[in-house]
Amino acid sequence: MGKAWTIGAVCGIPLRVHPSWLLIVGLATVLFQGQYGRLLQDRQLAVAALGIWLLGLLTVLLLFGSVLLHELGHSLVALRHGVKVRSITLFLFGGVATLEKECRSALAALQVAAAGPAVSFTLALSFFLLANLIEATQPIAALVCQRLMILNLVLGVFNLMPGLPLDGGLIVKALVWHFSGSRRRGIQVAAATGLVLAITAIASGLWLVLVWRTSSGLWLGLLGWFGLEAASAQLQLLRLQDQLLQLRVQQVQGRRYRVLDAQLDLRTVSRQLAGEAAEMGPQDWLLVYEGHRWLGRFQPETLKALPVQCWSRESVSQRLQPREEIPSIRDSTPLWQAALALEQAPEARLLVLSGAGLPSGTIDRVDLVKAVCKGLGIRLPEAFLGQIQRLGGYPPGLQLGLVASTMADSEDTNSSVKS
Known part of the structure; x- marks a missing residue:
């Protein structure tokens, strides 16, 4: 507003x-x-x-x-x-x-x-x-x-009047929800009647202005336009919820991480990072392995916090973030739950774990936006997505965290998770 x-x-x-x-x-x-x-x-x-x-x-x-x-x-x-x-x-x-x-x-x-x-x-x-x-x-x-x-x-x-966003539309939504057991179905019916009412109001307003030459038609048309926008927003919300409900993390995840040997000393790590700077993304995570065992994550900021003289004596395994402290999510999780988890993640990114508990990728808000836009047939410029990724937020009109929060208590969502 x-x-x-x-x-x-x-x-x-x-x-x-x-x-x-x-x-x-x-x-x-x-x-x-x-x-x-x-x-x-x-x-x-x-x-x-x-x-x-x-x-x-x-x-x-x-x-x-x-x-x-x-x-x-x-x-x-x-x-x-x-x-x-x-x-x-x-x-x-x-x-x-x-x-x-x-x-x-x-x-x-x-x-x-x-x-x-x-x-x-x-x-x-x-x-x-x-x-x-x-x-x-x-x-x-x-x-x-x-x-x-x-x-x-x-x-x-x-x-x-029985159409969203009016109280009558909310009553229709609640009644359909009660008798069908589906909140989503209630929104669909109420939004559809809202569209009909809005289009009728706009047409009636134009008729009053053009035929009867009365200014009250302008007010009726404005009300209809407001109703049209509100009902369309509800239908758009349903489409976004559909995408978040149907997609799984494994379909969306990226792989913005590199692997480090736990036994490497910090000086070697520093040289390695300097050599790979051109091909390594600025936000790639560094996951630490000892053989085939995943231990945690190494953060390059650690090098800045230690004197250079200590780099040769300290190993990666001594300065890692334990895997239990890394925000993570299973690859089979619905996308709406990932959106909620990202709202709580300190770096607005999650490590994706396979069924065996091993890292298989990462996911952030831009990954969600790309997947949802692809499902809706919307194309966003890569430069714009890069800017959104740097800011760590969502584009206007695609606040997926808020959309996911509306799904948390939904019977439709819960039944989908159980199935």
Whole structure:
């Protein structure tokens, strides 16, 4: 969503405001000011021009307060189910509560999704009752309450539309997940309905603009575009998960390591490394063997830490990193588990071990990216991949560590691992 400002916290949850929120506050204030001007005139209520503008601004702020309560409804139910809420962000199209992970069960996910619309409908009922209570004595305040009642009702109904990223789409996902036993199937169905709704909204918006010449079609089209992007992102996430689920480490691993004899002295090692500098990759690991027995890893930085005079007296076996301390992974491991392990590896690389427990290669984030992109039919320039490898991260849009974290508790993933 881009940069947003943190302005405080609600119930311990950081509250953030995206710059686009300021735009919608200004536009909505103008819209409500015009509506109040006509309504007050029809009801023969006298309010100064400045007062009408203030009513418009107050309505906008109370509307976003309602949106905040809507998102807080999601957040508090998520917290009750043990899911941490990273933030609540107000932006152009309303608000969004960002959860650290998905709920472990379909019923919990259903409760979290339904909590927001339930809050909106409760607010709509509250404003309706308050408007009737004060209409005789405070007609202007009652008018504001009536606006807020309608707005919250629309907010609740709109969010129940059955397509991602709306709450209705999350409810569909949870229901399909519950009855099919597959979270993945739930996402597929909800994302597909989200695409249909988004394309319908865009087409309807264009029709309203081109045929009816009304500017409200632009807003509908923007909402449709936002929905299209969100639904497409969910489908892209599924494709990435497919690749991480189907591939195994042995299909992806590289062989960026060299072998050293454990009995070599450090001076000989220094000369050997200097002689092989042209053909040896700058990030190749040096694995230490004694005969056919693998002992561990030698790190060239060791030479810098010792006086040159000691090099002839010290052997590789005396200065190695024991194999038990080297981050490693089995070659039969699914790629999503490798992505999670790489997030914990100090050098963002793992040593790949065969079924016999012997080194067979190495794997890092670029190896994962290459394999996933090949599976998706995407070609990335080698120069770009080299830059990513030096930085030790992932390219934009291919944050495979985050994708893998969404798979950790998935029934689909667990069943695949067992099979």
